[in-house]
C-alpha cells in the first residue's frame with residue numbers, strides 16, 4: 148500500500164457491507180458524523196438467517212444511491228472527501244467484495260485514496276463517537292452476531308485478545324434462540340422484547356464457563372439447554388416469555404462476570420461494550436449497576452453495523468490510505484493481526 152501524507156485527511160466517506168446492513172456515512176474530524184444512512188436488509192427474515200447471495204445483490208442495488216443521499220444530506224461535494232474507507236473484512240466474501248469494488252471505483256473516480264478497515268475495529272472504536280468518549284486504555288467487550296471477544300486496548304490499534312467464544316457468538320445465540328421460539332430475525336431485539344413479559348427466575352439456566360478461570364466464552368451449551376427446555380415445556384405464551392427472559396438473563400450474567408474478571412486481570416478501570424448485542428437494554432443496566440460511570444457504549448443507533456464506525460476507524464487509520472483501484476477483501480481477518488497505528492490519534 149502506498150503511504151500518503153496523513154494530516155490532510157479530515158473528511159472520510161465510510162462504507163460498510165460486511166453482512167446484511169448497507170451503511171454509508173461521512174465523518175469530518177472535529178464535527179463527527181455529518182450524515183449517514185443505514186439500510187437493513189429484511190429479505191433474510193423469511194429464511195431465518197442471512198443468505199449471502201441476497202446480501203451481495205442488495206448491497207449492489209443500495210450503495211450508489213445511498214452515497215448520493217449521504218453527500219446531499221451533508222451538503223458535501225465529492226471533491227471535499229479526503230479518503231474513502233470501507234470494510235475489507237471480516238465478513239461475507241461476496242458482500243465485502245461489493246463494498247470494496249464500489250469504494251475503490253468511487254475513490255478512483257474522485258482521485259482520492261482508500262483505507263481498508265477491519266469491521267471489528269470499527270465496532271471497537273464506535274464509543275468514541277459519543278459526546279463523552281472514554282480515555283485509553285480500556286477493556287473492550289465486542290459482542291456481535293459473528294464475534295464475542297474481550298480485548299485489552301492500550302491505545303487505538305494496540306489490541307491484545309484476552310478471550311473469545313469457543314463456539315457461538317452472543318448475538319448468534321440470541322438469533323438461534325429467537326428461531327427456536329418462533330420469533331423473527333435478527334433475533335436479539337425480538338428475544339429482548341418477549342423477555343420483557345417474562346419471569347427470568349422461573350427456569351434455571353447455566354452461566355457457561357463462569358465457574359472456571361479464564362476469559363473465553365461458550366454459548367452452544369446454553370443454546371442446547373434452551374432448545375431442550377422449549378421442546379419439553381413447549382407451550383403457552385407466558386412460558387415462552389419466561390424462557391426468553393431466563394435465556395437473556397443467563398447471557399447477560401455471563402458477559403458481566405467475564406467483563407469484571409477482565410478488568411481485574413488487566414487492572415484496568417474502564418470498559419467499553421460494542422457490537423449489535425451492546426444495544427441490549429438489560430446488558431446495559433446490569434453493567435451500569437456494577438460499573439457505574441466506568442462503562443461506555445456507542446450511541447444506540449450505532450451498535451449494529453453502520454458506515455459511521457467504518458468512516459471513524461478509517462480516519463484513525465488514515466496513515467494507511469493507499470492509491471485506489473485494488474479490490475481486495477479478507478473474509479477471515481483476526482483483529483490482532485492489524486498493524487499498530489503509526490501515530491497516536493487525537494480524540
Ligand code: KG4
Pocket residue numbers: 166290291292293294317318319321322333334335336339422423424425426427428450451452
Ligand atoms: O454488530 P452486528 O450488527 O453485526 C455483526 O457484526 O454481527 O450484530 C448483530 C447481532 C445479531 O445477532 C442481533 O441479534 C444482535 O446483534 N442484537 C441484539 C440486540 N440488537 C441486536 N442482541 C440482543 N439484544 C439486542 N437488543
Ligand code: ZN
Pocket residue numbers: 266270291292422423451452
Ligand atoms: Zn458488526
